Amino acid sequence: MSPASSPLRGAIERLSGYVDDLLAERRPRRFLARSADELRLLQAAAHLRGARPSADRPDPDFLADLRQRLAAVPLPERASAHISPTVERVSRRRLLTRVTALIAGLAAGVAAGFGVGRFSSPAPGPSQTSPAGVVPPANGRWYRVAALDDVPAGKVVRFSAGTLVGHLVNTGERLDAVSAVCTHLGCILRWSKREREFQCPCHGAAFEPGGAMKYGPRSYRQPLPPLPAIETYVEKGQIYVWTT
């Protein structure tokens, strides 16, 4: 067998590591295939693993637990009887701009109750980015955290999703989400309606609704970084955030 060239060598090693993870019943480590062909090898390997006789039997405990979780989910109101069976095929970035469009539309008095995908044109202007950057976990997913109706203009609502704790902020113009973790020493911030600021219970720091530091902690002279922003999107009246 002739020695492989370097890019092929990398693909061989990545595939072998992927197979090792599958065989060890580990969740496969994430990496990026360099080509569509390489992805197909991963899919083929996953399929070889999944095709072993009787290996696809589910864990009864998992099935029972999931059923309990489903039974515990409160049934949402179903005002509109038409829900598209197709799933929105919109990139995250486009969704971000569309969130802005949606909130602007609501503020302008447009009737609610339609999906974000109905907007024919994305909102102009740059997408929302925070000076602190966005919390961008590469391996995240969208978590549903609240109904849009529960976060009317001017309101701030705490949420937790996965490992993330944050606040949804409806400015009346757009829906933002920021981390609820103080950038000083990690205490969880609470929202003060009266002061319209996030306050830290530990050392007295305060942050603007947009995440910028308003007051520093007591006896700490350095300015604090702003609260990281969290990506949000709205679909069919539900607010989702992107995190792990």
Add this chain to the structure above:
Amino acid sequence: MPDGQPFPRPAPQPADASPLERLYDAVGEKLYRFFYRQVGSREEAEDLTSEVFLKAASLLDTSRDESAQRAWLREVARTALADYWRRFYRAPREFAEETFRPPRSLRDGPTEASRADQLPDLLARLPKNYRQVLELRFLQGCSVRETAAALGLSPGNVKVLQYRAIHRAAELGFAPEPGEGRESDEPGF
């Protein structure tokens, strides 16, 4: 009922099961099996199954009939699977859906508990050295080192052989087959 019931007692069904719970009871296990055969990992299959049903918990239109609910769930499942593979290759979702088709031998419905001949069938179509390395790895779960010892090769050569064998398996049974309908990719309900 006399002693020695001839049939297992059916699982008790609470009378107040919601439409979502009824849907889950009908197809939850099938969906898990579908995902498992696609991603080859119990944890990942459990996550995907949970993701689809939790999405259904908020978005399923329970006013529609059951076949419409199932069709909706299949679509969500396919999207979730495409998104899963996009974690390994940043391509448009449509691409990830298009690239992947289960091999013909694995496409039958997931209702049977055991399809003991599937993987051996696939392996039987491969050249001997490819079949050996895949049998040792995927059927017997040998490490690269153990496989190398069994075949009298270096670990590096085992990795190369394994790469080529999976490549051939993909060509034989896993490649997209033009002209086929999409229904065979479905979760089987």
